[in-house]
Amino acid sequence: MGRPLYQRSPMPGLGLSAGITLTMLSIVVLLPVGALLAKGVSFGPGNLWDVVNRERVWSALFLSFRLSFFAAIFNLVFGTLLAWVLVRYRFAGRRLLDAAVDLPFALPTAVAGIALTALYAPNGVLGGLAQQIGWKIAYTQTGILIALVFVGLPFVARTVQPVVEEIEREVEEASATLGASRLTTLRRVILPMLAPAALTGFALALARAVGEYGSVIFIAGNIPLKTEIAPLLIVIQLEEFNYDAAAAIGIAMLTISFAMLLAINLIQIWSRRRIGYV
Amino acid sequence: MSDASAFSFRAPTDESPLVRRALIGVAVLGLGLLVGAPLVAVFAEALKQGWLAALKSLGNRDALSAIWLTLTIAAISVPLNAVFGIAAAWLITRFDFRGKAFLITLIDLPFSVSPVVAGLCIVLMFGANSLLGGWLVAQGFPIVFALPGIVLATVFITFPFIARELIPVMIEQGRAEEEAALTLGAGGWHLFRTVTLPNIRWALLYGVLLCNARAMGEFGAVAVVSGKIRGQTATMPITIEMLYNEYLSVAAFSLAAVLTLLALVTLLAKTVLERRHADQIAATHRH
Numbered sequence: 001m002g003r004p005l006y007q008r009s010p011m012p013g014l015g016l017s018a019g020i021t022l023t024m025l026s027i028v029v030l031l032p033v034g035a036l037l038a039k040g041v042s043f044g045p046g047n048l049w050d051v052v053n054r055e056r057v058w059s060a061l062f063l064s065f066r067l068s069f070f071a072a073i074f075n076l077v078f079g080t081l082l083a084w085v086l087v088r089y090r091f092a093g094r095r096l097l098d099a100a101v102d103l104p105f106a107l108p109t110a111v112a113g114i115a116l117t118a119l120y121a122p123n124g125v126l127g128g129l130a131q132q133i134g135w136k137i138a139y140t141q142t143g144i145l146i147a148l149v150f151v152g153l154p155f156v157a158r159t160v161q162p163v164v165e166e167i168e169r170e171v172e173e174a175s176a177t178l179g180a181s182r183l184t185t186l187r188r189v190i191l192p193m194l195a196p197a198a199l200t201g202f203a204l205a206l207a208r209a210v211g212e213y214g215s216v217i218f219i220a221g222n223i224p225l226k227t228e229i230a231p232l233l234i235v236i237q238l239e240e241f242n243y244d245a246a247a248a249i250g251i252a253m254l255t256i257s258f259a260m261l262l263a264i265n266l267i268q269i270w271s272r273r274r275i276g277y278v
Numbered sequence: 279m280s281d282a283s284a285f286s287f288r289a290p291t292d293e294s295p296l297v298r299r300a301l302i303g304v305a306v307l308g309l310g311l312l313v314g315a316p317l318v319a320v321f322a323e324a325l326k327q328g329w330l331a332a333l334k335s336l337g338n339r340d341a342l343s344a345i346w347l348t349l350t351i352a353a354i355s356v357p358l359n360a361v362f363g364i365a366a367a368w369l370i371t372r373f374d375f376r377g378k379a380f381l382i383t384l385i386d387l388p389f390s391v392s393p394v395v396a397g398l399c400i401v402l403m404f405g406a407n408s409l410l411g412g413w414l415v416a417q418g419f420p421i422v423f424a425l426p427g428i429v430l431a432t433v434f435i436t437f438p439f440i441a442r443e444l445i446p447v448m449i450e451q452g453r454a455e456e457e458a459a460l461t462l463g464a465g466g467w468h469l470f471r472t473v474t475l476p477n478i479r480w481a482l483l484y485g486v487l488l489c490n491a492r493a494m495g496e497f498g499a500v501a502v503v504s505g506k507i508r509g510q511t512a513t514m515p516i517t518i519e520m521l522y523n524e525y526l527s528v529a530a531f532s533l534a535a536v537l538t539l540l541a542l543v544t545l546l547a548k549t550v551l552e553r554r555h556a557d558q559i560a561a562t563h564r565h
Contacts, residue, residue, distance in 0.1 A: 007374040011456065012466035014373055020365035021381075024358070028433050029387055032399035039402050078308055085305040089298060097305065099549050103313045105488070106541035106548075108495025110515040111534040114522050115316035118323050118531075126315065150312055169291055176290035185291075211392025214497035214515070218522065231394035231498065238502060243402065250398045257390045 036254065039247040051248035056224050057233060061252060064230040067141060068209030071148035076202045079156025080194060086157070087164040104153045109214025116147055117218040139221030144229065147215040152205030159201035160194055167193060196271025203264040210256060320538045323531035335529035336536065343509045344517035344533065350425070351513060352493045355432040359489050360482065362433075363440025368474075370441075371448040372456070382445075388437040396434045397502025400427060423505030428513065431499035436489045443485030444478055447558065451477050480555040484548065491544040495537055 040048055051057065086098050104112065120127040120137040130137050137143050167190065175185040213231040220227045230253055237246035293301070324332045335341060366385060370378060388396065404411040404421035414421055421427045459473045475482075497515040504511040512520065514533055521530035552559060 005376050009373050010460055011372045011453065012460075012469065013368060016466075017365040017369040017372075020362060021369050024362045024365075024433075025384060028430060028437060029384065032396075032403040032430075032434070033387070033391070035403035035408065036395070036399045081301060082305050082309070085301050089302055091302055093306070095549075097309055099545050100309050100313045102545055102548065103317065103541065106491045106544045107316075108497060108515050108534075108537050108541070110497040110518050111320060111495070111537050111541075112316060114518065114530060114534060115319045115323075118527075119315055119319045125319075126311075146312075150316070153312060172291040182290070182293060207390050211390075211395065212498075213392065213394045213501070218519075231392050234394050234398055235502060238398065238401065243405075243407070246398055247402060250395045253392055253395050257392065257395075261390045 033254075036247055036250055039243065040251045043244045043247060047244065048248045048251065051245045052252050056228070057230075057249060057252075059225045060228045060230045060233050061256075063141070063144075063228070064210050065256065067145050067148055068152075068206050068212075071145055071152055071209050072202050072206040074145075074149050075152045075156050075205045076198055079153065079158075079201060079205075080160050080198050082157040083160035083164050083194075087161060101154050101157050104150050109151065109212070110218075112150055113147065113215040113218035116143070116150065116215065120146065120219065138219050139223075139227065141227060143219040143221070144216055144227060147219050148209040148212060151212050151215050152209050155205040155208065156198055156201030159197045159204070163194055163197040196267065199267050199271070200264060203260060203267060207257060207260045207264070210260070211253065317538065320531055320534050323527060324535040326531075327528050331528050332532040332535070335526075335532045338529065340508055340512070340517060341529065341533055344512050344514045345536070347425075347428075347512070348494050348514040351428055351432055352490055354429050355436065355493045356486060356490050358429075358433055359436055359440050359493075360486055362437070363442075363444055363485060364478075364482070366441040367444035367448050367478075370445055372453060385441055386438050388434050393435055393496065393498030394502055397431050397499040400430050400434065400499075400503050404430070422503050423507065423511060425511070427503040428500050428511060431503045432493045432496050435496050435499050436492050439489040439492065440482065440485035443481045443488075443559070447478055447481040448474075477558070480551060480558040484551050484559050487544055487547055487551070491541060494540060 052061075082101060086094060086101070117138055118124050120130070120143055122128065122131050122136070122138070124138070127137050135142075137146065171189060172185055175189045176182075180188065211231060213229070213235075216229055217232055220229060220232075222228050222232060230249065234246050234249050234253075237243075237249065292298075336345075366381075370382065391399075401422050402408060404414065404427060406412055406415050406420070406422065411421060419426075421430065455473050455477070456469055459469045464472070495515055496513075497519070500513055500516060501519070504513065504516055506512055506516050506520065508517075508520065514537055518530050518533050518537075521527075521533065
């Protein structure tokens with residue numbers, strides 16, 4: 001605690017850069033988020049709870065969280081596989097594949113939403129195929145899951161990729177020399193090295209999916225209690241000018257987001273202590 | 279590295295060709311289904327009734343006004359974020375003060391807030407029934423359901439993009455060059471233009487690219503604050519939603535195709551930047 005609040009520096013622009021940073025941070029982020037929290041306080045914790053504690057809200061929050069979790073699990077496995085394939089193997093089209101991983105970051109969510117719906121709706125190409133075996137994808141929870149997998153796809157792949165690049169071949173060779181099979185090396189040597197980065201990517205994908213709106217609402221069908229996600233409930237309340245209820249659900253979602261942000265930081269601290277980098 | 283394939287002998291640190299092929303197959307198939315198929319679907323749906331119908335729907339007055347609005351919003355929000363990103367990165371990497379980690383957390387905050395919640399926050403702060411919003415409306419300067427609100431929402435969503443690109447690069451470069459310029463008598467602006475800016479320009483461009491793609495495509499936050507007034511506050515993504523809900527599929531997908539082309543150009547530029555200037559772009563993106 002002996003550290004001074006600010007260490008003098010000859011560098012110019014302290015006032016200007018601090019002024020711009022704090023002013024914009026306040027106007028754009030802090031004041032609006034503060035307004036949401038203030039609304040919650042003035043509405044009162046009892047009323048907040050009454051809004052959230054309804055079947056429709058619970059089921060939407062639970063649906064958002066559960067499907068986001070499954071989507072992030074899928075991305076954890078598939079993203080790690082992608083990172084491995086893109087770094088370790090050389091094959092025709094690898095660079096195209098590498099660039100394609102970023103598409104969900106670059107493609108607007110509304111575009112992704114209508115494109116996925118066109119594909120997986122009963123009259124779409126893939127939806128039609130699925131229907132022949134009696135499987136409905138669009139307007140069900142499966143459809144929401146696909147949209148959430150899409151938006152979270154790059155996170156794990158992109159956090160794991162640099163770590164795969166840094167693995168030293170010597171470590172694997174040592175393991176092989178000591179008689180370990182490739183599978184054992186993978187399980188006991190490689191995967192533990194990838195785990196912290198993969199978990200960080202998992203948490204990022206999860207956080208993104210819980211709040212996702214644009215790519216989901218088109219394919220979801222939005223049936224209350226069945227395929228209605230939490231962000232949609234806020235939009236519905238706002239359309240009815242029911243600001244208190246919208247704020248209550250918003251605060252519930254913000255709480256979930258912060259809990260996940262905390263989890264991401266804890267994972268990073270834990271992995272840094274364990275391995276030294278992420 | 280894995281040059282073993284040139285010989286008929288397999289290194290103990292390589293997977294068997296069968297496993298290798300299977301893994302590549304899963305990666306290609308998975309990405310093809312998840313990313314490739316939707317990409318094709320956008321263009322296929324847009325061109326379902328031919329080029330003419332697609333182009334004609336883009337010439338529609340609402341579509342043109344949506345394109346114009348989206349360009350306007352990006353033209354305002356991206357420079358705002360660039361100024362913020364440079365200022366924040368300068369503050370964080372060139373000075374030592376307590377609470378720096380907390381400041382970084384606050385800058386990152388928008389990443390973990392749902393776009394819809396972000397929109398909600400802006401409505402509650404600047405909406406007509408808030409204290410500030412009511413006063414602003416009375417002055418004839420409404421924010422929510424108007425351009426300023428959409429810009430605010432867009433800046434909120436893209437807030438960390440440019441700062442996040444610049445901070446690691448500026449940490450890595452250190453202060454030595456700038457301190458040398460200072461001792462040689464350079465003034466603040468001169469120092470920034472001639473020493474700092476050349477060092478960070480590629481990272482800045484990289485951040486601007488990502489920020490711009492997100493700014494033009496933002497949907498959730500804008501849906502909440504815009505009021506979706508056709509011809510006035512309906513951006514491209516919002517117009518896509520309205521057209522789609524009116525079963526005007528060709529028109530919706532034509533507009534979507536324009537945004538998809540933008541996303542593809544962004545990816546291309548990003549890939550080129552990563553390849554040519556890898557050493558001057560944030561470490562996490564090196565591959």
